[in-house]
Amino acid sequence: MLYKLNNIIKAYDDRAVLDLNQICLKKGKVIGLLGPNGAGKTTLLEILAFLLSPTSGEIWFKQEKINSNIGRLIKLRRKVVLVQQHPILFTTTVYKNIDFPLKIRKTPKAKRNDMVNELLELVGMASFKDVGAHTLSGGQTQRVAIARALACFPEVILLDEPMSSVDVENQITIERIIREINQIKGISVIFTTHDVVQTSRLADDTLFLFEGKVAKSIYENxxxxxxxxxxxxxxxxxxxxxxxxxxxxxxxxxxxxxxxxxxxxxxxxxxxxxxxxxxxxxxxxxxxxxxxxxxxxxxxxxxxxxxxxxxxxxxxxxxxxxxxxxxxxxxxxx
Amino acid sequence: MNFLTDSFFSALLLIWTLDHNLIEIIGVSLKVSSISTFISALVGVPSGFLIAFSDFKGKRLVITILNTLLALPTVVVGLFVYAFISRKGIFGAYDLLYTQKAMIIGQMILIIPIVTTFTISAVSRIDDRYRKAALTLGANLRQTAWVIIREARFGIMAAVVLAFGRVIAEVGISMMLGGNAKGFTRTMTTAMALEYDKGEFVLSVALGIVLLSASFAVNIFCNYFQGKGRTSN
CATH class of the missing domain: 2.40.50.100 (RNA polymerase II/Efflux pump adaptor protein, barrel-sandwich hybrid domain)
Incomplete structure (x- = not known):
């Protein structure tokens, strides 16, 4: 078991945006979180990424109960990485963006160079190595953001609407990357989407969220x-x-x-x-x-x-x- | 009119020949202003960052007070510091009055609010996704703060340059706390005031040209940093 969530509630100004009884997410799978806009998908991902703490409830990550100890949270965040819906790259080159997680983990410089090049190759952005990150298109930014997330060597990668703002060509590339990182690198992938077709194509398991709650079946129409x-x-x-x-x-x-x-x-x-x-x-x-x-x-x-x-x-x-x-x-x- | 053009050309000659007196005054000005700007940046940038990123009671009040201090008249600062460092003041024993140190203290009081306020606004403009991205990529709090400061660097630099422009051109503090002692505390602005009093305009005009050029350079830098900040965000 990767995550176990018990009675998680996240509320803003007394309005609950997330109200989940119990969720168990399995290790090593591609899991789709499906739901319309405002269903609480992003909030759930940020909770799973340990960036947001729930108003109440328990989170277990690999048999460990999560508390708000900041030092422990920083250690846990190094195992889980979130790629935001509209990822933001640091104002520097593509290379330095991907190098960032390696640098803060104190990876030796010679090793870092090889790793960055390998990741750039994986996402098909090798020729953009020295380009300023802010000149990239939406799809390219998304791919570099995924490479940067993979440079964390995470156990879990959380992708928020990875294909919502990219063209078809980039969509195909991103789907391929998701399959590869799950099957070859064995990383658990949790992604959100509002597209039923995409989930059925990619996910081993699907969780449907509606108005902050887990729905029994996939509601459509x-x-x-x-x-x-x-x-x-x-x-x-x-x-x-x-x-x-x-x-x-x-x-x-x-x-x-x-x-x-x-x-x-x-x-x-x-x-x-x-x-x-x-x-x-x-x-x-x-x-x-x-x-x-x-x-x-x-x-x-x-x-x-x-x-x-x-x-x-x-x-x-x-x-x-x-x-x-x-x-x-x-x-x-x- | 003749008098103005005559003074202007004589002034240019002074600058061209690197007149000793002129260079000495510019040197004191640059030294005092640079030190006060540097220390103010060391205090103001972290304070601005902390105020922008922490949530505490009275945060709005602090920001309002800082905004008010932006319009602090230099003579008020001069008077205020004088009260502390004059013979009768509580720091009278340190003999600070009419020294460069006194000028630096006064100038810091003048520009720390400027650096802090503009750092707050530069840092607040930075998209929250940078913070979240740094944290999820495994950065600790210090590394996350560094990421945000890096993104806000052009805004912060503009704040520091602006503060330097304010102190190099101020006259009240330098006059009241420095005392315009030749070779020690005589700055471009106090020298200009003195020369004017004497009716000697040549040095005044020469200093005016240098000061205007300095202001022009400061504005070019400021525009450059602000422009860079806009294009990169």
């Missing part, structure tokens, strides 16, 4: 809704744009719903007779490992997953009109 009863006594969710979806829930009033993308049915023929059916337009198609993800604009943006096998029979294209049906059992209240 999340909407806030109001449960109302119509004249006929039937209950339905009213979504902010006026869209109505039938429900058999006992609950009333304001709630939050998630429509499971695997349970939504899609049809190219009008099937208005079924309940909770709406017409929409395909605006995006993405290929995943086993499914094709179809994003439909049906007044609300709705993700639908179609198994790859059956997708072929559809002949769907972007801009096509489709009818989508959200069966009552596809909608979860949470």
């Amino acid at each position: 999340i909407f806030s809704a109001y449960i109302e009863t119509d004249d006929g006594g039937q209950k339905y969710f009213r979504l902010p744009n006026g869209l109505k979806l039938r429900t058999r829930s006992e609950k009333t009033g304001q709630t939050r719903i998630s429509i499971s993308p695997g349970k939504v049915r899609i049809s190219q023929n009008s099937c208005n007779t079924q309940e909770n059916t709406r017409k929409g337009k395909i605006i995006q198609l993405n290929q995943e490992q086993f499914n094709v993800r179809v994003l439909v604009d049906a007044g609300i943006p709705l993700n639908v997953l179609i198994p790859k096998g059956s997708f072929k029979s559809y002949e769907m294209g972007i801009g096509d009109d489709v009818w989508i049906t959200c069966p009552v059992e596809s909608i979860d209240i949470f």
